[in-house]
Every structure is written in C-alpha cells, then in structure tokens.
Amino acid sequence: MLDYSVYLFYRAASAVVALLPLRFLFHLGEVLGFVTWLVHGGYRRLAQQNLRIAFGGEKSERELRRVARRHFQRLGANLLSSVKLGTMPPEKVLECVAIENPDLVHAELRQGHAVAFALSHLGSWELFAQVFPKHFGYVPNSTVYQKLGNRFIDADVREKRARNGVVMFDRQQGFQKAIELLRGGGVIGILSDQHAGDHGLWTPFFGRLASTSPLAALLAKRTGASVMAAAIYTVSPGRWRMVFTPRLDNPGESVQEITARLNRLIADQIREAPEDWFWVHNRWKAPKPNFLLSHYKRGVYLPPEDGAAELKPFRILLRSSNWLGDSVISTAAVRAIKRGRPDAHITIATPPNIAPGWKLLPEVDDVLPLPGKSLFAA
Structure with a gap:
C-alpha cells in the first residue's frame, strides 16, 4: 500500500x-x-x-x-x-x-x-x-x-x-x-x-x-x-x-x-x-571486515603506469602487543596484511621499548611510540 x-x-x-x-x-x-x-x-x-x-x-x-x-x-x-x-x-x-x-x-x-x-x-x-x-x-x-x-x-x-x-x-x-x-x-x-x-x-x-x-x-x-x-x-x-x-x-x-x-x-x-558527477555515492567504499582485497574474486589490477607507489594510501593502524615475544609472533600477520592490499600504509602503535624492532620490518611504514603503553596517550 x-x-x-x-x-x-x-x-x-x-x-x-x-x-x-x-x-x-x-x-x-x-x-x-x-x-x-x-x-x-x-x-x-x-x-x-x-x-x-x-x-x-x-x-x-x-x-x-x-x-x-x-x-x-x-x-x-x-x-x-x-x-x-x-x-x-x-x-x-x-x-x-x-x-x-x-x-x-x-x-x-x-x-x-x-x-x-x-x-x-x-x-x-x-x-x-x-x-x-x-x-x-x-x-x-x-x-x-x-x-x-x-x-x-x-x-x-x-x-x-x-x-x-x-x-x-x-x-x-x-x-x-x-x-x-x-x-x-x-x-x-x-x-x-x-x-x-x-x-x-x-x-x-x-x-x-x-x-x-x-x-x-x-x-x-x-x-x-x-x-x-x-x-x-x-x-x-x-x-x-x-x-x-x-x-x-x-x-x-x-x-x-x-x-x-x-x-x-x-x-x-x-x-x-x-x-x-554523482559525488553523493560512496565510490571508494572499503569492504568490512574483509578489507584485504587479494581475497576477492577478481582481485586487484594495477596498470603498468599505476604502480603501488603511485596509489593513494589505505591507512591501517595496528596496536602492537606490549611484549617483545608476542610482537615477533605477530609480524607474520603484519606481512599478510601488507600483501593483501598494495595500497596498504601500515602504522604500528607500540610501547617505546619495542618500537626499534618494528622499525626493522620493511612492511611497516610508520611506528608510533605510545607513552605509558596507552593508545590514547599518543
């Protein structure tokens, strides 16, 4: 009706x-x-x-x-x-x-x-x-x-x-x-x-x-x-x-x-x-929660003139563990995230004593030391 x-x-x-x-x-x-x-x-x-x-x-x-x-x-x-x-x-x-x-x-x-x-x-x-x-x-x-x-x-x-x-x-x-x-x-x-x-x-x-x-x-x-x-x-x-x-x-x-x-x-x-143009449409919608594009049916295609370095970044903030051993174990997950999106720009929020280790990982673009081990203190 x-x-x-x-x-x-x-x-x-x-x-x-x-x-x-x-x-x-x-x-x-x-x-x-x-x-x-x-x-x-x-x-x-x-x-x-x-x-x-x-x-x-x-x-x-x-x-x-x-x-x-x-x-x-x-x-x-x-x-x-x-x-x-x-x-x-x-x-x-x-x-x-x-x-x-x-x-x-x-x-x-x-x-x-x-x-x-x-x-x-x-x-x-x-x-x-x-x-x-x-x-x-x-x-x-x-x-x-x-x-x-x-x-x-x-x-x-x-x-x-x-x-x-x-x-x-x-x-x-x-x-x-x-x-x-x-x-x-x-x-x-x-x-x-x-x-x-x-x-x-x-x-x-x-x-x-x-x-x-x-x-x-x-x-x-x-x-x-x-x-x-x-x-x-x-x-x-x-x-x-x-x-x-x-x-x-x-x-x-x-x-x-x-x-x-x-x-x-x-x-x-x-x-x-x-x-x-029709700007009131979410053209660049990020899929949630599966934002790693390599898992999708048609995947990602970058033309030769548009390499990964030319892409506008998709920024990802990850909170590191407070412990060195746990952080080492989680590096495999960080590498998988980086492989999942060629435009991924990964920032690690981490306690200051672990920050030097994260800086050695090539998949990490930025490291954000956290005073007092708190994400909100940054």
Whole structure:
C-alpha cells in the first residue's frame, strides 16, 4: 500500500512537472539542490570526502567546498530536468542535446561491430536512453539496469524506456540475453562508474583502488563487441552536450586492462566538469571486515603506469602487543596484511621499548611510540 501511495505521488508530481517550462525546472532544481546541501549534513560530508580523495592534492579546501555546493545544485537541476525530459516528445528532447562524434559509433556499427558503451553518472544521464535510439536506432538498443525498490515506479520507468526503443536487462537475471543482442550487432549501455561490491575488479580510480564493474569489458570479450564510452555535460539551463569517444579496447587486451583504461577515461570526463558527477555515492567504499582485497574474486589490477607507489594510501593502524615475544609472533600477520592490499600504509602503535624492532620490518611504514603503553596517550 505504501509503495502504491508513493507511486501515485510520483505520477502526480510528474504531471505537474510536465506543465512547467524546462528552464524554470532547471533553476528550481538548483534551488532545491542548494537547500539539500544546507540541511543534509550526511550527504554533504560524503560529497566532500569523495572530492578530497579525487582532488585533495589539486584543490584547496575552499575549492572543494565550492565544488560540493555546485554539485548539489547541478544534481537537483539535472534530476528535475530528467523528469521533464521524460514527458517531452523525442524531437523536442533532441533539440536540447548537442551530439559530438557520433560518426565514431556509426563507423563501428557499419563495420558489423556491436558496441558496449561504458557510461557514467555525469550530467543528465537519463538522456542516454532517449538519445541513443534516435541516432543508432537501425540496430537494437539496450541497457543493463538495477530494478527499483518500488515495483510500480519501476514498471513505469521500464515502460517509458521501452517506448523509446530500449530493451532493458535486469542484472539480477543474468546476461545471456544481453550477449545474444550484442552478437546480433546491437548496442548496450552500462553505467560503469559506481562501486561494484564484492564482484568488482579493484583498480585505481583517481589514484585510489575502487571496486569497478568489468561488465563492459566482459561482454565485449564474449561477443567481439567494441568498447566505447559516452558522457553528458551540462552546458546551460536546459541544454546538454553528449560526447562519444573512439574505441577503447585493443585486440588481445585483457578484461582487467580494458576496465582500468575505462576508469582513467571516466576520471578524465569528471575532471572536465566535476560538479556534474554523482559525488553523493560512496565510490571508494572499503569492504568490512574483509578489507584485504587479494581475497576477492577478481582481485586487484594495477596498470603498468599505476604502480603501488603511485596509489593513494589505505591507512591501517595496528596496536602492537606490549611484549617483545608476542610482537615477533605477530609480524607474520603484519606481512599478510601488507600483501593483501598494495595500497596498504601500515602504522604500528607500540610501547617505546619495542618500537626499534618494528622499525626493522620493511612492511611497516610508520611506528608510533605510545607513552605509558596507552593508545590514547599518543
């Protein structure tokens, strides 16, 4: 009953939005986003934390706070605009979007290559489902999606995308149908910039290891499809720019190599318009309690240009035993922790009389002597 009540409210709000001008809704979304930035401390702190990870060595705290505020405004504007765009005729939607480099995609398709698009949560990303069929409608269009929690809203969203000519594949039902579509020469869009959980590949994103979906690369390897990327940037109120990149994969490359290259490309896209990306998502979430990444299914991949020394550190504080013998026994555990994460920066908190011994262990990066044998005394 609650889900249906929320759905009715969603439909009523959509009907009101459909009556209002797009530019007005964009500015209204900016105001609502600013209010959210003011009152929602949790999301504000998460956005600022993510921005520090990405740009901490490049931007001042003042600049990071400004980007975070602008992000909330831009996110509100784009989300409200997306609702309006979903009610507009396709030809009116196309008038709002400037397309760059579509010939790159046409060239791949005309050579008989299917295309697996790696997409990102930049700008008004819902435009992908509306624009792709109008430009590449001579082949089947599809996307992989995560089912929404409200089944009524989920059905409405799927119906609208189907009207645009997009086939939707629920990731929980497997990917055999997606593979068949690609083998038939179609295109598929995959949002590839979010935390992928236990099944992701841990590879650098802005210099820090992040669980990354390898799905675009996996589907391409299984079907012979080309891997390409597209991004949407906000140009002005009610106007966007969609940019396509050249083919990203090369013959003989591994899934790991392609996925790592996609991460670098998406980071470059975000640098072009940082306020446009979805910073209120925990992209660099650390798994708990199993934070040693070597134990996960796909493990860790470091591209040759991104060695362990180039990674932003994952800091680990360990409390040493007060006794020398126990500390010697625990060195094996410290070595295992260091092997479990190439980005591990290990600090040992230890009584002063044992500190010289810990400094001899190459896996230990810092030693913190504890006056009075207390962790809190440091």
